[in-house]
Amino acid sequence: MPGPRTRYPMITRSAQPLPPAALSALHKGDKAAAIRIVQEADGVSAEEAEQSVDALLELKPMLKSACEGVVDARGRGLGWVLVFILLAGAFVIGILLTRP
Numbered sequence: 001m002p003g004p005r006t007r008y009p010m011i012t013r014s015a016q017p018l019p020p021a022a023l024s025a026l027h028k029g030d031k032a033a034a035i036r037i038v039q040e041a042d043g044v045s046a047e048e049a050e051q052s053v054d055a056l057l058e059l060k061p062m063l064k065s066a067c068e069g070v071v072d073a074r075g076r077g078l079g080w081v082l083v084f085i086l087l088a089g090a091f092v093i094g095i096l097l098t099r100p
Helices: 020-027 031-042 046-059 061-098
Strands: none
Touching (some): 020 031, 020 046
Protein backbone atom coordinates (compact mmCIF):
# COMPACT_ATOMS: atom_id res chain seq x y z
CA MET A 1 0.00 0.00 0.00
CA PRO A 2 1.55 3.32 -1.03
CA GLY A 3 2.11 6.02 1.57
CA PRO A 4 -0.13 9.07 1.89
CA ARG A 5 0.15 11.65 -0.85
CA THR A 6 1.69 14.91 0.19
CA ARG A 7 0.40 18.24 -0.96
CA TYR A 8 3.83 19.28 -2.23
CA PRO A 9 5.79 16.48 -3.88
CA MET A 10 9.53 16.38 -3.28
CA ILE A 11 11.42 17.80 -6.21
CA THR A 12 14.16 15.38 -7.12
CA ARG A 13 16.66 14.63 -9.79
CA SER A 14 18.37 11.27 -9.59
CA ALA A 15 16.50 10.68 -6.30
CA GLN A 16 18.36 13.58 -4.60
CA PRO A 17 16.68 16.80 -3.47
CA LEU A 18 17.90 20.14 -4.78
CA PRO A 19 20.51 21.77 -2.55
CA PRO A 20 18.99 24.25 -0.05
CA ALA A 21 21.34 26.96 -1.33
CA ALA A 22 19.89 26.52 -4.83
CA LEU A 23 16.35 26.89 -3.49
CA SER A 24 17.40 29.99 -1.59
CA ALA A 25 18.90 31.49 -4.74
CA LEU A 26 15.66 30.82 -6.63
CA HIS A 27 13.61 32.49 -3.89
CA LYS A 28 15.85 35.54 -4.35
CA GLY A 29 15.25 35.41 -8.10
CA ASP A 30 18.79 34.38 -9.01
CA LYS A 31 18.31 31.47 -11.40
CA ALA A 32 21.91 31.63 -12.65
CA ALA A 33 23.25 31.20 -9.11
CA ALA A 34 20.88 28.27 -8.53
CA ILE A 35 22.18 26.58 -11.68
CA ARG A 36 25.80 27.09 -10.59
CA ILE A 37 25.03 25.68 -7.13
CA VAL A 38 23.35 22.58 -8.56
CA GLN A 39 26.23 22.13 -11.02
CA GLU A 40 28.87 22.35 -8.30
CA ALA A 41 26.98 20.26 -5.74
CA ASP A 42 26.23 17.38 -8.11
CA GLY A 43 29.16 17.61 -10.49
CA VAL A 44 26.89 17.78 -13.54
CA SER A 45 27.10 19.89 -16.68
CA ALA A 46 25.54 23.34 -16.84
CA GLU A 47 22.85 21.99 -19.17
CA GLU A 48 21.87 19.23 -16.74
CA ALA A 49 21.83 21.68 -13.84
CA GLU A 50 19.65 24.08 -15.84
CA GLN A 51 17.25 21.26 -16.68
CA SER A 52 16.95 20.40 -12.98
CA VAL A 53 16.26 24.02 -12.04
CA ASP A 54 13.77 24.45 -14.91
CA ALA A 55 11.98 21.25 -13.85
CA LEU A 56 11.61 22.65 -10.35
CA LEU A 57 10.31 25.97 -11.66
CA GLU A 58 7.74 24.20 -13.86
CA LEU A 59 6.44 22.22 -10.89
CA LYS A 60 6.32 25.28 -8.62
CA PRO A 61 4.65 28.12 -10.54
CA MET A 62 4.68 30.42 -7.50
CA LEU A 63 8.45 30.09 -7.28
CA LYS A 64 8.74 30.61 -11.03
CA SER A 65 6.69 33.80 -10.93
CA ALA A 66 8.64 35.05 -7.92
CA CYS A 67 11.88 34.34 -9.75
CA GLU A 68 10.68 36.21 -12.84
CA GLY A 69 9.09 39.02 -10.82
CA VAL A 70 12.28 39.98 -9.03
CA VAL A 71 13.79 41.36 -12.22
CA ASP A 72 10.71 43.45 -12.94
CA ALA A 73 10.45 44.71 -9.38
CA ARG A 74 14.10 45.75 -9.32
CA GLY A 75 13.68 47.79 -12.50
CA ARG A 76 10.56 49.57 -11.28
CA GLY A 77 12.03 50.17 -7.84
CA LEU A 78 15.11 51.81 -9.28
CA GLY A 79 12.93 54.14 -11.34
CA TRP A 80 11.03 55.29 -8.25
CA VAL A 81 14.26 55.87 -6.36
CA LEU A 82 15.54 58.04 -9.20
CA VAL A 83 12.31 60.07 -9.26
CA PHE A 84 12.49 60.55 -5.50
CA ILE A 85 16.11 61.74 -5.66
CA LEU A 86 15.32 64.20 -8.45
CA LEU A 87 12.32 65.62 -6.56
CA ALA A 88 14.29 65.91 -3.33
CA GLY A 89 17.11 67.67 -5.18
CA ALA A 90 14.69 70.10 -6.79
CA PHE A 91 13.13 70.82 -3.39
CA VAL A 92 16.52 71.54 -1.80
CA ILE A 93 17.58 73.77 -4.70
CA GLY A 94 14.27 75.62 -4.49
CA ILE A 95 14.80 76.28 -0.78
CA LEU A 96 18.39 77.46 -1.34
CA LEU A 97 17.36 79.84 -4.14
CA THR A 98 14.56 81.44 -2.15
CA ARG A 99 16.74 82.24 0.88
CA PRO A 100 17.66 85.89 1.26
